[in-house]
Amino acid sequence: MKRAVTIVTGYLGSGKTTLLTHLLKEEPGGRTAVLVNEFGEVGLDHHLLRRIDEHTRLLSGGCLCCSVREDLIRELKDLLDRSQRGELPDLERVVIETSGLADPAPILFTVMTDPVLQHHYRIEHVLATVDAVNAGLHLDRHPETKKQITAADKLVVTKTDMVTDEAREELVRELARLNPTAPIVFSDNGRTDWDLLFSQEVPIASGALAADRERPVPGPESAHSREAAHSLSVTFDRPIDWNAFGMWLSLLLHSCGENVMRVKGLLDVGERGPVLLNGVQHIIHPPEHLPAWPKQVEPRSHVVFIMKSIDPEQLMQSLEAFQHMMDAKARLTALNIIRHA
């Protein structure tokens, strides 16, 4: 069985280490190893704690997201070696805390494509911490924050006790625009529910799906800006042909993958359960067959794209031109302009 890798990302001072400190207190001993980029002011006390020096190798012709983190390969292989030699017999999970400025995409790429690691580890979650006090400032000034938020599977809002309820609600709305696929979890002084953070049961935020139905699609004038970032929800009226959709999406990622910050969805491919699709830039997780549709989700294909510099109208026209191959017609159900583009 593959060991789980959880990535904890978030801007400098957004509470990653505080969150980890509390999480590791609840964790049964010996099962989780922690790799950190920097020892912060909050000391982490954990016997399987290792420090890594970020060392990235850019592949020739590759873009930034498809670069290899050699430091991680070394550490993950070493943990694997120790686990297989019986030194860490119970190792189930590795938590990687990124530096505040890191893009999580190369970590995903490294684990999913390394010839050894891909067979022994699986990416379980990308958690991004968002500082409720400074989120607006970070989003305005540091593009890394937006990348971290869009790459996340779950968002952990920290320092909520230091802002008003209105400010918190506004932040939640902004985060839902930036990444409609990620459930939002609140952390109270670093304390949050381990089960809630690591639960797998909601592949797409049910909140986002419900919001899609309520939220009107903006008029064409707001959808025209090619430069803006958008999050876009698309549903398909019938079961979709996997081959055709795979062809279309892989070509889209090949030609404009750097501008497709996130794609996540459940696809009805005409089988009993859906296929879970999850990608960050060029990197697509191995599609996962779910045995049945989650109860809170309508059983039809639903995909969320978070994109920049791609006109949503053009994307819909492309889906329309490919619809006879996919056997399903796409419909735009929600479109958000992302303010912090």
Place this chain on the structure above:
Amino acid sequence: MCVLCGESILRIHWTDRKQPPESAFASRTRQRERLRRIRLLNQMLGYYGLKVDDWNGVKFVVRDKKGRSEIVHDLGDLWEKAEKLAGRPLNPLDSGLLDYLNRGRRE
């Protein structure tokens, strides 16, 4: 390791991973899916003057009209080599390609 060319296959492209590895689906299903994929690819690649064929059930061959060809392993490999043969980038948002597909649908 590919038994035909000896190349190490280090990665399985995500489009080839829909069936779970333990799936009892016979190779016939896989072959049928493969032929459908080739048919779909050719509907699109015709716009660029390219054609894809199966190569022994394990790889694909992409050819241009001058007879140049490239062997490709999966879709991740295909787009790069198809661009090389076509001499221009392939893009599913290209309005010329979309017009071509829409015309093909109407005919």
